[in-house]
């Protein structure tokens with residue numbers, strides 16, 4: 301039988317055991333389970349890694365618990381601006397969108413950029429015109445409204461503070477979502493989607509839609525999806541750095557992920573984590589924060605759903 305594997309994350313941050321109610325913990329784990337199962341099913345039925353990561357991310361975008369799609373945080377103007385990217389390790393094709401609003405599943409729009417245009421990255425109004433041309437339905441603000449996120453924004457709205465969703469000791473909603481997978485054909489893919497930072501302004505964009513920073517996939521090395529303080533992940537070119545350490549220094553997937561997350565990005569002040577796979581179905585879930593919403597599953601029976609260290 302051919303083997304395959306998948307891993308997902310729902311953001312990393314100051315997730316401390318005991319700060320969350322048992323009910324909330326169950327809700328998060330159930331949402332992670334649903335998403336990992338959706339991606340796994342695609343792989344089990346002989347589908348591609350690309351389809352698997354898209355399906356897993358769609359599930360996470362549809363959950364109000366995570367900062368992506370439906371659960372996206374508020375910008376300084378009280379809006380939602382979402383970013384997403386996807387990459388196919390077989391062809392090294394990639395697609396990304398940034399600063400988009402009203403789109404239920406930004407990851408699918410990113411995939412459409414990859415497959416239906418000559419470009420890699422569309423942003424803002426142009427990306428919205430592209431979505432319109434493809435007849436994407438626009439959700440109104442109420443679809444994205446969430447009381448917790450609104451309060452989170454009200455707390456800092458009139459200040460100059462940005463807030464990474466995972467950077468405060470609150471017991472609830474955290475982070476960006478992402479998925480990586482290796483399919484039965486040994487092809488790998490990565491996808492990442494986010495609402496960014498609470499109270500962000502000036503068209504701020506983090507690492508999530510940036511190929512090489514928040515997302516990267518190359519069959520020769522690895523597929524990576526990151527979450528964390530985006531500015532540092534951009535400066536560290538984190539996802540590609542993992543790939544480089546494997547390609548040029550022959551580090552294993554786990555060694556490369558640990559070197560980048562526990563040393564390199566940490567040294568420049570970045571906190572967060574990543575999920576990664578290689579074409580041998582190995583999985584790495586590495587973070588330098590107190591916790592990361594994460595799950596993984598492979599065809600050999602390994603399965604894990606976890607939040608804390």
Ligand code: ASP
Pocket residue numbers: 311312367464465466474475476494495496497505506507508526527528529530531572
């Ligand atoms: N990396 C994301 C950003 O900076 C945020 C996150 O991972 O929670 O936009």
